[in-house]
Ligand SMILES: Nc1ncnc2c1ncn2[C@@H]1O[C@H](COP(=O)(O)OP(=O)(O)O)[C@@H](O)[C@H]1O
């Protein structure tokens with residue numbers, strides 16, 4: 390990837406949600422967003438924004454740490470998964486991602502706990518920095534070009 394890094398620093402949770410919402414407006418079924426970052430980084434906050442951008446009430450969004458999977462909307466508008474409980478070598482085959490992605494885009498917290506590469510994710514890292522949170526696309530050259538473009542447009546609306 391040449392040029393500037395694909396990243397933004399958000400000063401508040403609302404700004405992180407807005408970034409998620411702008412990305413989500415450009416997502417379609419089949420699209421996978423893998424989120425990494427420490428506990429409290431803002432992965433769930435970002436997914437709240439994704440939900441809002443997909444026309445789902447963001448108040449419905451809760452970290453699915455104990456259930457692995459939430460689906461928002463009926464028919465599904467967004468799938469929300471969290472691999473934390475599966476540990477660092479999560480068996481992704483458990484999740485039936487193919488079926489989920491047929492119906493809606495999906496966001497996966499702790500996406501680095503499993504090998505999501507067969508589903509071509511856009512990988513986003515959320516880091517805690519003094520100014521707030523830095524949200525950055527990791528290895529964008531490995532992600533689908535359409536998703537990279539969607540994120541770039543979300544960064545610079
Ligand atoms: N710029 C920011 N973006 C996102 N969250 C922020 C920001 N600044 C502070 N926070 C706080 O950080 C926490 C993030 O929590 P959460 O989204 O549940 O993290 P994770 O899902 O990564 O464990 C929330 O309490 C939120 O209010």
Ligand SMILES: [Mg+2]
Nearest residue numbers: 432433452498
């Ligand atoms: Mg979370």
